[in-house]
Amino acid sequence: MLAIIISSFTLLLLFISFGFLFQKITQIDLSFADLILMGLVITNSLTAWLSLFLPINSSLLILLVVACAFILFRNKIYPGVILHFIKKNTVLSVIIAGFFLIALIVSAGPPLNYDTGLYHLQMIKWIEKYPVVPGLGNLHGRLGFNSNILLVNALSSFEPVFGQEIFSLNLLLFAILTCYLISSSFQVYKSTGISNILLFNLIALIFLIRLENLSSPSPDYIATVVPLYIFIRVFNFPEDNEGFDFKPVIPLALIAVYMVTVKLSTLPILLLFLLLLWKYRRAILPFLPKMALACSVIILPWLIRNVILTGWLLYPFPHLNLFGFDWKIPIAKVIFEKESVTGWARIRGIDPHVSAGMTYQWIPKWWRYQSSTDRRFLFCSFLLPVLGIIALIFKFVHLRFFKKSVLITAYAGLLFWFIMAPDIRFGESFVLVCGFSFLIYVPFSFESTGSNLKYILVLVVLLFYDAFFNRVALRTVARDQMEPFHSLLVPEKIAIPANVRFVNRAIKGGMVLSPIYSDQCFDQNIPCTPFYDSTLMQRGITLDHGFKPFPR
Numbered sequence: 001m002l003a004i005i006i007s008s009f010t011l012l013l014l015f016i017s018f019g020f021l022f023q024k025i026t027q028i029d030l031s032f033a034d035l036i037l038m039g040l041v042i043t044n045s046l047t048a049w050l051s052l053f054l055p056i057n058s059s060l061l062i063l064l065v066v067a068c069a070f071i072l073f074r075n076k077i078y079p080g081v082i083l084h085f086i087k088k089n090t091v092l093s094v095i096i097a098g099f100f101l102i103a104l105i106v107s108a109g110p111p112l113n114y115d116t117g118l119y120h121l122q123m124i125k126w127i128e129k130y131p132v133v134p135g136l137g138n139l140h141g142r143l144g145f146n147s148n149i150l151l152v153n154a155l156s157s158f159e160p161v162f163g164q165e166i167f168s169l170n171l172l173l174f175a176i177l178t179c180y181l182i183s184s185s186f187q188v189y190k191s192t193g194i195s196n197i198l199l200f201n202l203i204a205l206i207f208l209i210r211l212e213n214l215s216s217p218s219p220d221y222i223a224t225v226v227p228l229y230i231f232i233r234v235f236n237f238p239e240d241n242e243g244f245d246f247k248p249v250i251p252l253a254l255i256a257v258y259m260v261t262v263k264l265s266t267l268p269i270l271l272l273f274l275l276l277l278w279k280y281r282r283a284i285l286p287f288l289p290k291m292a293l294a295c296s297v298i299i300l301p302w303l304i305r306n307v308i309l310t311g312w313l314l315y316p317f318p319h320l321n322l323f324g325f326d327w328k329i330p331i332a333k334v335i336f337e338k339e340s341v342t343g344w345a346r347i348r349g350i351d352p353h354v355s356a357g358m359t360y361q362w363i364p365k366w367w368r369y370q371s372s373t374d375r376r377f378l379f380c381s382f383l384l385p386v387l388g389i390i391a392l393i394f395k396f397v398h399l400r401f402f403k404k405s406v407l408i409t410a411y412a413g414l415l416f417w418f419i420m421a422p423d424i425r426f427g428e429s430f431v432l433v434c435g436f437s438f439l440i441y442v443p444f445s446f447e448s449t450g451s452n453l454k455y456i457l458v459l460v461v462l463l464f465y466d467a468f469f470n471r472v473a474l475r476t477v478a479r480d481q482m483e484p485f486h487s488l489l490v491p492e493k494i495a496i497p498a499n500v501r502f503v504n505r506a507i508k509g510g511m512v513l514s515p516i517y518s519d520q521c522f523d524q525n526i527p528c529t530p531f532y533d534s535t536l537m538q539r540g541i542t543l544d545h546g547f548k549p550f551p552r
Helices: 002-026 032-050 058-074 080-088 090-107 114-129 149-155 169-192 196-210 219-235 249-262 269-279 281-310 331-346 352-356 362-369 372-393 401-420 428-435 453-469 471-480 484-489
Strands: 501-507 510-516
Touching (some): 002 058, 002 169, 032 058, 032 281, 058 149, 090 169, 090 471, 149 169, 196 219, 196 453, 219 249, 219 401, 219 428, 249 269, 249 281, 269 281, 269 401, 453 471
Antiparallel strands (some): 501 510
């Protein structure tokens, strides 16, 4: 646990420093959560640029920590803001600490996300050891899935210190967003009493504490919670008027652009800001050149990494066939990877390439595969936004532009998710917002008499619910962490099945590890691939020269 705390506080230092730098340069007042997320965007964009030339590991982390400490000292930024919040909101702070403690204990368990053993850990090891490797996707197609967030996990892994990778980013995001939801809901409760906005915030909090992957570096977590946070921030905006100040939207728009580099399934969130840009085009015009430059700084290194890893601008989409590098993944393998993701998300238990080739025949089979609870919620998710849009068209309800934009964007995201890869984990934020979209277009408010005790009681109930929901994980961590020193120091490593063993196999110009009785490499040393290809070639003497397919 100590390792997770050290790693998360180190990231917090970086995010606060870079977030403050952004605030100082742009003169935009940021909320604490916005500041942290903008710090994440800057940290990740910086590491993405540096990864083109350098490995991203603890050596770079030391340099960044020194630079950030200088920024904080120079600008006299101390933890006074946090201490002031704790002193002013003692009860809320205790409850927030309770949520964090439960999440910390859960984070001490092993990574349970299947893709972590499949390719997340392997990709992090490559990032820690080498600059971006040409044609790495040829070794294993999933190593071409270039999620920017894995760079941050590599930066903060502390592997040389603890002898294993430490994953704290998802825990830190949980802590920041839980704090935001609890404090913002409290402000809403004090100003409007029991309202649709309050319920929207509390439902998001319940959803947040139910999410898994706290102990994993999985991009699924941030790809769910950050779009949800963006929806809530825009939903909580005061009603727009002619004198609306567009500045607070700018960091949210940059965060949304950044999310595309984390997971392409978040792409529809950009529609929210395209709508806002259109509505407030006169207000945004002075900021447009600087925003375009900032977006380029965020997107360009990710695109360059895509090309170096795979030879394709957007992988695994075989439509932008722009380059002819010798390390380029053959188009047949690109199509194979795309169909694998789409087909697996549609129908389990059959060849994913068969289901990916279906037009509409997969829909009833996909529906039957869903649990009864998921069916009911998905039914609401598809139906309720349509009812809201119809009500808006016929003027049965009236909404300001912010809430209209949230409703339209969430539904567009739901349709995008359904068409591209309809597994719930790929579009949880869109499914959730659509499922409770009646809270967007049916506003209500009831004054709550008495003190703030009712709100505190609700939070206490949610805290107990959080402990109950995670009871299995809490008991498992408590049972398995029997060595006191070890359990307090580092989390459990990813579990490797007893029957799995690894063998060295030859490729042209080198050797690779390959698992037997498994399609996962877990945390084995690189190079490792679960899909051995004897025709694969190294491009040079050392691994950092990359891999290429055998010329035909």
